[in-house]
Amino acid sequence: MSGYRIGANALRVTRICRVVDEGAGVKTFTLSDKQCARAKPGQFLMLWIPGVDEIPLSIMAASAGKVSVTVKAVGEATRALHALGTDAYVGVRGPFGTCFRLDGSSAVLVGGGTGVAPLRFLAQCMAEKAVDAKIIVGAKTRGELLFVDALRSLVGGGNVVAVTEDGSYGVKGLATDQLEMMLQSGSRLSVYACGPELMVHRAFELAEAYGCQFEASLERLMRCGIGLCGSCVIGKYRVCADGPVFTGDQLREIAAEFGHFKRGFKGEKVPV
Amino acid sequence: MADGMLKVCLAGLELANPTVLASGVLGYSAEVFQRVEASGAGAVVTKSVGVAAREGYMNPTVCQVRCGLVNAMGLPNPGIDVFVEEVARAKALLSVPVIVSVYGFRTSEYAYAAVRAASAGADAVELNVSCPHVEGTGSEVGQDEGLLAEVVREVKRIVRKPVFVKLSPNVADIASVAEAAVAAGADGLTVANTLKALAIDVETGIPVLGNRRGGLSGPAVKPVVLRCVYDVYERVNVPIVGCGGVTSWRDAVEYFLAGASAVQVGTAVATRGLSVFAEITRGVAAYLRRKGYGGLAQVVGLSHRR
Numbered sequence: 001m002s003g004y005r006i007g008a009n010a011l012r013v014t015r016i017c018r019v020v021d022e023g024a025g026v027k028t029f030t031l032s033d034k035q036c037a038r039a040k041p042g043q044f045l046m047l048w049i050p051g052v053d054e055i056p057l058s059i060m061a062a063s064a065g066k067v068s069v070t071v072k073a074v075g076e077a078t079r080a081l082h083a084l085g086t087d088a089y090v091g092v093r094g095p096f097g098t099c100f101r102l103d104g105s106s107a108v109l110v111g112g113g114t115g116v117a118p119l120r121f122l123a124q125c126m127a128e129k130a131v132d133a134k135i136i137v138g139a140k141t142r143g144e145l146l147f148v149d150a151l152r153s154l155v156g157g158g159n160v161v162a163v164t165e166d167g168s169y170g171v172k173g174l175a176t177d178q179l180e181m182m183l184q185s186g187s188r189l190s191v192y193a194c195g196p197e198l199m200v201h202r203a204f205e206l207a208e209a210y211g212c213q214f215e216a217s218l219e220r221l222m223r224c225g226i227g228l229c230g231s232c233v234i235g236k237y238r239v240c241a242d243g244p245v246f247t248g249d250q251l252r253e254i255a256a257e258f259g260h261f262k263r264g265f266k267g268e269k270v271p272v
Numbered sequence: 273m274a275d276g277m278l279k280v281c282l283a284g285l286e287l288a289n290p291t292v293l294a295s296g297v298l299g300y301s302a303e304v305f306q307r308v309e310a311s312g313a314g315a316v317v318t319k320s321v322g323v324a325a326r327e328g329y330m331n332p333t334v335c336q337v338r339c340g341l342v343n344a345m346g347l348p349n350p351g352i353d354v355f356v357e358e359v360a361r362a363k364a365l366l367s368v369p370v371i372v373s374v375y376g377f378r379t380s381e382y383a384y385a386a387v388r389a390a391s392a393g394a395d396a397v398e399l400n401v402s403c404p405h406v407e408g409t410g411s412e413v414g415q416d417e418g419l420l421a422e423v424v425r426e427v428k429r430i431v432r433k434p435v436f437v438k439l440s441p442n443v444a445d446i447a448s449v450a451e452a453a454v455a456a457g458a459d460g461l462t463v464a465n466t467l468k469a470l471a472i473d474v475e476t477g478i479p480v481l482g483n484r485r486g487g488l489s490g491p492a493v494k495p496v497v498l499r500c501v502y503d504v505y506e507r508v509n510v511p512i513v514g515c516g517g518v519t520s521w522r523d524a525v526e527y528f529l530a531g532a533s534a535v536q537v538g539t540a541v542a543t544r545g546l547s548v549f550a551e552i553t554r555g556v557a558a559y560l561r562r563k564g565y566g567g568l569a570q571v572v573g574l575s576h577r578r
Contacts, residue, residue: 010336013475050476054331089476093336224334228542229345230298230319236307238298241542265327267300267319268350 009035009226011048011091017066019086024143026114027082028060028070031092036067039095041122042217042245045069046225048091049084053077056222056240058194059095060117061124067092070117070146096225098245100125100215105190106132110179110203112195113139116146118217119194120154127154134159134182138175138195142168176202183210192216197272201259204251214248220262231267234258275557277567280314280534282511283434283459285369285396287314287534289553290524290568294515294538295320295373295398295438296345302361305370312550315369317536318359320400321389322374322409323381325351330482335471340490340517341539342469344405344483347375352385356392363393371436375400376423377408383426390433397433399423402440402465404487411465414440417449421456428457436513438462441493441500450504460511462536463501467493490539491517498530505531505573519544521555528556528568529575 018030036045039062047069048054055077057069073082084090100122107126111119116137126133133155139145141164148170152160161178162170171178176199182189183206190213193203200216207214220232220239227241235254237243242250251258261269280287292315298304299319308316328348335342349355352374362370372389374397376382386397401420403410413419420437427435437453439446441464450461466487471480479485497516504512514527515536524535540548556568565571 011332011473011480013473048332048480050473051478052330053482091332091473091480223328223331223345224343224542226334226542227545228297228334228341228539230300230304231348233298233301233304236303238304263300266325266348266350268325268354 009093009096011093013089013091016084016086016088016090022070022146025073026070026146028068029081030066030068031090032065033067033092034065036092036095037062037065039067040099041125042099042118043095043097044244045092045094045096046222047081049077049080050089050091052080054091056225058118058217058244060121062095062121070114072114093225096240098243100192100245102126102129102131103190103213104131105188105213107134108179108182108189108191109133109135110175110191110193110195110199111135111137112175112199113144114146115195115217119192120147120151122192123151123154134161134189136161136163136175136178138163138199140165145169175199176206179203180206183212188212190214197259204248204258207248214251215245216251217244218246218258219244221265231263233263277560277565278553278557280568282513282534283396283436285315285434287369289314290528290534290556291549291552292513292534292536293317293541294536295400297538297541300358302358302365305362306365308546308549309366309368311546312553313368314534314553315371316362316366317371317373317398318355319349320347320373320375320403321349321352321355321385322347322376323352323384325349325354332481335480335486337471337488338492340488340492341542342471342481342486342488343466344481344486346483347403347406347409352388356388359389359392359394369395371396371398373398373400373438375403375409379423379426382423383430386427386431386435390431394433396436397427397431398436398438398462399427400438400465402438404440404442404466404468405483405485411440411442414449415443417452420449421452424453424456424458434459436460436462438515439464439500439504441465441497441516442468446500447503447507450508454508454510458510460513461504461508462513462515463504463532464497464516467496489517490543491519493517494523498526501527501532502530502575506576518552519548521552521559524552524556525559525571528571529573531573531576533568533572
């Protein structure tokens with residue numbers, strides 16, 4: 001399930017074809033790129049903001065020669081990207097990494113913040129394959145909830161649960177509380193998660209406790225994107241080349257690091 | 273891989289096979305080294321570690337070009353005082369030799385990092401005197417025979433483990449630099465590091481790498497570095513480890529014939545995956561059998577016959 005070999009994956013410089021403001025400092029950028037247009041849900045691309053930085057981004061949508069990524073302005077690179085408009089040049093490599101696997105059974109997707117982006121791609125894929133999917137979308141507050149309307153039209157309004165920590169929209173609380181209620185009700189569900197690591201880790205604990213299949217997309221500092229530099233190691237795995245989507249079995253192997261610490265620019269361990 | 277034919281002795285280090293993980297690749301954590309060992313590497317070299325921690329350069333740090341990669345990571349590392357824990361854990365988890373690569377901005381920094389690594393259990397140290405893109409260290413040392421000799425002598429004076437010197441190919445006469453390193457006490461030579469290189473994007477007209485300038489690795493450099501090994505072999509009597517574009521068993525055998533006793537693999541970890549170590553070892557073993565050689569040592573330097 002790995003992506004394309006790097007032999008055919010040099011940097012391509014292309015123009016931004018569309019920018020959508022999603023609100024709360026989040027924008028979706030669509031680029032023309034034939035290779036990334038063939039990406040599968042869960043895979044990522046490396047986006048070069050010329051003269052600034054190159055960063056890994058989860059793919060939110062891919063079809064018909066185009067690929068979209070959804071980005072929150074949080075640092076120098078993402079702020080520089082947000083300042084770019086249609087027709088600006090960016091570079092792209094990818095798609096890289098593993099993708100989510102559909103096992104055919106009913107699914108629940110749990111996303112927090114911009115972690116909802118790759119899950120929207122997955123939900124679309126599940127809708128096309130008629131997989132029964134429920135989606136829990138979490139955020140701190142109403143303005144930060146991503147893609148709630150799009151997801152409702154994709155999987156049906158009754159299958160989307162919006163959760164805010166401050167209760168400004170939907171259910172008040174944590175996305176993982178809603179997951180626990182669903183699993184408690186006895187539904188046999190495969191769990192897919194992406195978002196803040198502590199949320200993903202809690203979702204993993206719940207999936208383990210209820211004996212559910214589990215997959216999650218993890219985030220680490222990445223530099224080369226091709227399994228070479230070691231910046232993104234977690235336990236024995238490289239997030240760029242062995243992930244970013246890991247199974248519950250793999251996460252059990254790296255329990256000492258997952259949910260506990262990551263590595264910084266100096267390769268040093270820092271708490272998650 | 274427990275094929276006796278493939279055993280190598282490198283300045284006292286016993287390797288079960290001649291494939292070594294090159295410095296800079298993966299290289300931060302004991303768990304990853306353990307996986308590299310399980311994938312078939314005969315030894316591992318860590319990322320280069322110095323006295324003070326470094327963040328390295330902004331991305332892009334790697335740019336794919338035809339037949340290779342241009343990179344400028346900028347020596348990111350947590351500093352030797354932190355990294356010694358990882359060295360100790362690696363020694364506890366691995367049975368293959370663990371070689372710690374060190375760099376310094378002064379002779380005393382090379383010495384300090386090397387001593388700390390050795391006391392943490394490193395089986396050997398490799399002096400990075402050849403990184404082509406960090407000012408004040410790396411190739412600035414390796415291009416100055418006097419300074420290089422001083423660094424090697426000082427490290428040898430206080431470190432009781434084998435000391436390898438990783439040479440720069442960005443010099444007028446690499447064999448002369450090799451002689452200087454060996455005269456100063458180097459127990460082995462790694463030949464070589466990346467070649468100075470640049471990648472430019474034509475749409476924006478700017479260099480791609482965050483640091484602008486970088487070093488070239490991969491298949492593109494193999495014939496260049498092979499010549500370096502060939503030249504160095506004629507002038508020194510210490511083991512040579514070939515490092516430059518090794519992707520297949522055939523590349524490895526070319527390096528052995530030129531005079532290398534082992535090879536380091538870096539870029540091919542990305543292009544071929546971690547299975548590249550076992551693939552090379554299997555291919556080398558098949559070659560030795562097919563040609564009727566009893567062991568790897570019989571082919572080392574064979575291409576120097578006339």
